[in-house]
Amino acid sequence: MKIVLAAATAVVLSAAAGHHVAKQRPERATRPMSRVVTIKSLQFSPARIAANVGDTIVWRNEDVFSHTATASGVFDTREMKQNTTGKWVVKKRGVFNYACLFHATMKGVIEVK
Numbered sequence: 502m503k504i505v506l507a508a509a510t511a512v513v514l515s516a517a518a519g520h521h522v523a524k525q526r527p528e529r530a531t532r533p534m535s536r537v538v539t540i541k542s543l544q545f546s547p548a549r550i551a552a553n554v555g556d557t558i559v560w561r562n563e564d565v566f567s568h569t570a571t572a573s574g575v576f577d578t579r580e581m582k583q584n585t586t587g588k589w590v591v592k593k594r595g596v597f598n599y600a601c602l603f604h605a606t607m608k609g610v611i612e613v614k
């Protein structure tokens with residue numbers, strides 16, 4: 502006779518903490534991470550991303566021609582040829598609109614909280 506024990510799934514909710522979840526998280530609570538934006542067919546994907554101070558935005562150009570990711574006065578990856586990357590380490594909060602210097606229709610936004 503086969504006895505199958507169903508594993509009880511213990512879902513531990515922080516009910517005890519109730520509604521006292523801190524609204525203001527310390528800035529350092531989030532570990533810096535890399536966020537990849539793929540460039541393909543003349544588009545940044547995702548075109549809009551959220552990030553935190555300390556994160557690194559990495560653009561990877563998968564097109565056969567060159568692009569940049571440029572927010573004047575904030576960051577500029579300079580020319581990224583095919584299969585190369587560009588980076589920006591986020592240093593401040595804000596909403597940063599950027600574009601490709603070679604293709605004016607290519608636009609993206611980084612929202613830093």
Ligand SMILES: [Cu+2]
Pocket residue numbers: 567568569601602603604607
């Ligand atoms: Cu471009």
